[in-house]
Amino acid sequence: MIKTTVxxxxxxxxxxxxxxxxxTRRVGLMAGWGDYPLVVARAMxxxxxxxxxxxVVGHADPRLAEVCxxxxxxxxxxxxxxxxxxxxxxxxxxxxxxxxxxxRLFKRGGWLRHLPDLRTVRMFIPHFWTRxxxxxxxxxxxxxxxxxxxxxIHFGPATDYAPELLIGHGxxxxxxxxxxxxxxxxxxxxxxxxxxxxxxxxxxxxKNQAVLAMEAIEGTDQCIRRAGTLCPSGGFxxxxxxxxxxxxxxxxxxxGMKTLKTMxxxxxxxxxxxxxxxxxxxxxxxxxxxxxxxxxxVAMGRGQGSEASxxxxxxxxFAG
Numbered sequence: 001m002i003k004t005t006v007x008x009x010x011x012x013x014x015x016x017x018x019x020x021x022x023x024t025r026r027v028g029l030m031a032g033w034g035d036y037p038l039v040v041a042r043a044m045x046x047x048x049x050x051x052x053x054x055x056v057v058g059h060a061d062p063r064l065a066e067v068c069x070x071x072x073x074x075x076x077x078x079x080x081x082x083x084x085x086x087x088x089x090x091x092x093x094x095x096x097x098x099x100x101x102x103x104r105l106f107k108r109g110g111w112l113r114h115l116p117d118l119r120t121v122r123m124f125i126p127h128f129w130t131r132x133x134x135x136x137x138x139x140x141x142x143x144x145x146x147x148x149x150x151x152x153i154h155f156g157p158a159t160d161y162a163p164e165l166l167i168g169h170g171x172x173x174x175x176x177x178x179x180x181x182x183x184x185x186x187x188x189x190x191x192x193x194x195x196x197x198x199x200x201x202x203x204x205x206x207k208n209q210a211v212l213a214m215e216a217i218e219g220t221d222q223c224i225r226r227a228g229t230l231c232p233s234g235g236f237x238x239x240x241x242x243x244x245x246x247x248x249x250x251x252x253x254x255x256g257m258k259t260l261k262t263m264x265x266x267x268x269x270x271x272x273x274x275x276x277x278x279x280x281x282x283x284x285x286x287x288x289x290x291x292x293x294x295x296x297x298v299a300m301g302r303g304q305g306s307e308a309s310x311x312x313x314x315x316x317x318f319a320g
């Protein structure tokens with residue numbers, strides 16, 4: 001057994017490595033908010049990969065320092081420093097995991113509050129200052145990916161390291177959706193797909209085939225809470241889908257316990273997600289919780305026709 005001490009100006013961790021601590025394949029992880037980065041880091045470790053992780057300040061879980069071989073905190077607007085870090089560690093393959101709260105960039109002071117380095121400033125001048133380019137999620141993330149690629153550092157999907165997180169077709173819970181709920185799922189699917197096509201959001205809350213709330217920059221949980229405020233009688237349906245043009249390297253739809261707890265608090269009854277393109281964290285715990293609260297969760301397939309048609313796998317499988 002080899003003892004490894006990881007030093008960091010903020011976090012210092014001592015960890016005992018497994019016998020394969022001499023691993024030669026090195027991978028990088030850029031970690032945002034939530035449990036997803038931890039799950040990915042643990043999967044990398046099980047596979048014997050030497051993992052170097054940058055945790056975004058104010059987002060990442062400090063426990064990553066206990067899982068990764070090397071861990072450093074980094075500011076949200078320090079792309080230049082991130083590139084230098086990975087190059088110094090001989091990293092050419094990197095993945096992103098976890099949510100970045102983009103809304104913080106639109107607070108008073110915006111980017112300047114995050115003390116961006118010169119490389120980040122140059123990279124985002126067309127987006128935040130000259131406005132020659134938009135600030136959609138895909139646009140900003142692709143700008144980051146292209147900047148790293150120019151230095152020989154390439155991003156891949158985090159699900160390549162933990163493919164078991166992608167949910168397959170089927171019904172997760174004991175309770176099945178009613179005929180009216182299936183209609184709401186199909187209606188919400190069409191709206192969510194159109195939101196994704198426009199790169200606005202991934203989720204929509206509906207009831208009786210009427211839209212209660214649509215996700216934008218605030219995120220899924222706030223969308224659900226807003227729907228609960230507007231529909232105090234509850235019983236509504238939440239549909240969360242991938243974008244038609246979904247890049248699996250980033251911003252993959254993710255569902256965890258926090259989503260379900262928010263649904264319970266807001267009065268939602270049904271959650272429909274897209275099979276094979278949605279990450280489900282803590283699956284068994286999530287299913288047990290949903291069953292105990294009488295929630296319905298289904299994973300539906302993409303339609304055989306156009307993406308926007310929303311023809312559901314669930315409508316054939318679960319009705320009756």
